[in-house]
Amino acid sequence: MNNENVAEQLWRAFEATLFQAQIPGGTIEIRIGKNCPELNRVCKDNGSTNWCFITAWNPGMERPEPAENDRRNLALRSDLINAGCEVFDGCGIGEDPSWEPEESFLALGISEEDGIELGRRYDQYAIVVGELGGPAKLIDCRRSRE
Numbered sequence: 001m002n003n004e005n006v007a008e009q010l011w012r013a014f015e016a017t018l019f020q021a022q023i024p025g026g027t028i029e030i031r032i033g034k035n036c037p038e039l040n041r042v043c044k045d046n047g048s049t050n051w052c053f054i055t056a057w058n059p060g061m062e063r064p065e066p067a068e069n070d071r072r073n074l075a076l077r078s079d080l081i082n083a084g085c086e087v088f089d090g091c092g093i094g095e096d097p098s099w100e101p102e103e104s105f106l107a108l109g110i111s112e113e114d115g116i117e118l119g120r121r122y123d124q125y126a127i128v129v130g131e132l133g134g135p136a137k138l139i140d141c142r143r144s145r146e
Contacts, residue, residue, distance in 0.1 A: 010061070013094055014126050014138055019053045021090035021106035030106075030128065032138045039106075040132055046086045048108035049132045052115035053090060054080075055104035059123035063100075073103055076122055080107045083114065116141050 019030040021039075028038040030053060043051060056072035058064070064072075080087045085107040092102040107115070112129045119127040119141035130136045 010125065011138075013096060013099075016095050018093045019090060019104070019106075019128055019136070020093065021053070021088045021104075023088050023106075028106075030130075030136050032128065033135050035133065035135050036130075039130070042088075043108055043132045046108050048086065050109070050111055051130055052107045052110045052112070052118075053092070053104060053128035053136075054107065054115060054118060054122075055092060055102045055124065056122040057102040057104070061125060069103070072122060073105075076118065077105060079118060079121075080105060080110070083107075083110060085109050112137075112139065115139070116143075 015032045017032075021028050021030070023038070023042050026038075028036060028042070030036050030039060039051065043049065054076065056076035057069045059072065077087060086109060088106040088108075090104040090106045092104050094101070110118075115127050115129050116139060119139075124141050126141055127139050128136050129139055
């Protein structure tokens, strides 16, 4: 299988992933291409108009030791907090049961551009972003700067 087919399969897997976040009062579920009323409520409550769902796990699509993934995610959480984001714990759950769910964060108050920069810093293939009232979008962190 060539690299283009692998990338296409990977992208489809990301599009099918369930992105969950623990917010006050429960769990919200984010799906690519869908609007999430619960997320809109949390954004409004926090005075945010945009958000990002991001992880530092599995850089470059590699699977490092759990302690390394944890270390990376702690650094990402710190970066998000230092950027002034409201941060909630989350998890990306793929359809493939062989891929361990990735511990992640839902960050409120971060622009798409800043999310992409963090995704690049942590060697992520993609992130999920959105704006108040809009659908969740899967963004390729490798795309060229516009």
